[in-house]
Amino acid sequence: MNKPDVSRELLAWYDRNARGLPWRESHDPYRVWVSEVMLQQTRVDTVIPYYHEWLAVFPDIHSLADANERQVMHLWEGLGYYSRARNMLKTAQLLVEQQAGCFPDLVVELKKLPGIGDYIAGALASIAFGQDEVALDGNGLRVLGRLVEFEQPVNEPAGKAAMRTLMQKMLPHGRAGDFNQAIMDLGATICLPRNPLCAQCPIREHCLAFEHASQAQFPQRTKKKPIPQYIVVAAVIRKGGCVLVDKRKANGLLGGLWEFPGGKQEEGENLQSALVREIKEELGVEIAVQESLGTYRHAYTHFKVVVTAFSAQILKGEPAALAADEIQWVEPDKLEQYPMGKVDRLIAHSLL
């Protein structure tokens, strides 16, 4: 493979076929940053409406820095990986306080900011600041992995590092940002994970996987572990016209979002007694469980859950931390204002 030829032909293809995406209308570092964070492990079609709404509410880094966590989480609800949103708020506040709201332009400095790692640092440096830096993502691993029939597993650090070195050698001087995005567009529209459209590929004549019809074998990945399934119960505890919701701890699953209290069923326990136990442990009150409100199945990254929601009421005691900003009685039609994960949102909607 002749690397300069591949890069030149790929750029020529990109000049004619670049996708017209909202975040490509300017190279404003703030906008590039917002798009890259949202696009992390998330599809373009999913991101577009969130991107527009975000920019309408937070048009620049100063407006974001002035926001509170609830505003940010509300805009992010449904996108997943919620630590991304909290880290964006942290970075915005940090840059406004310490750098007059300006992003640093060096990769090493960018990577010090919360939520900015190898990929986004390279994307900002190359796309927003015009530097010759690599931005290697899942598309790049697939495109380049096939191009050279890369034998190491690309989901391991050593394999990624070697791919980064390869991509660095291919960077066209002065157009790294376009090159990085060209690789992504090629991976997203032609060099697809399954059934790639090689007949339309501008660099197929350089591609070893195309030559050997081995596209399905690259890139190599090590196997994933099978995921467990948990049985979970949640309580819709009523008092007057209100229901009780609590805020999840900042880190971990659905961190910082609100939920209906509950937890996992233990071995040899029925659903109702599991719920009574969980509420006793979590809130320090005793409840009477009434009827089931429905069952919800959901798959997270490393496990699945089957959630059953029950209506309930308090028999004895008061929820402990009610004074804190961690637990509240809320009228059902106002639950919309409380950012939640998918399952809790479905439960909330069932109450209306």
Added chain:
DNA sequence: CACTCGTGGGA
């Protein structure tokens, strides 16, 4: 390093 962190779409 291995593991964790959401959601939705497509085969």
Added chain:
DNA sequence: TTCCCAAGAGT
């Protein structure tokens, strides 16, 4: 249904 996986980063 089940599985993979999509512009990764933090711990």
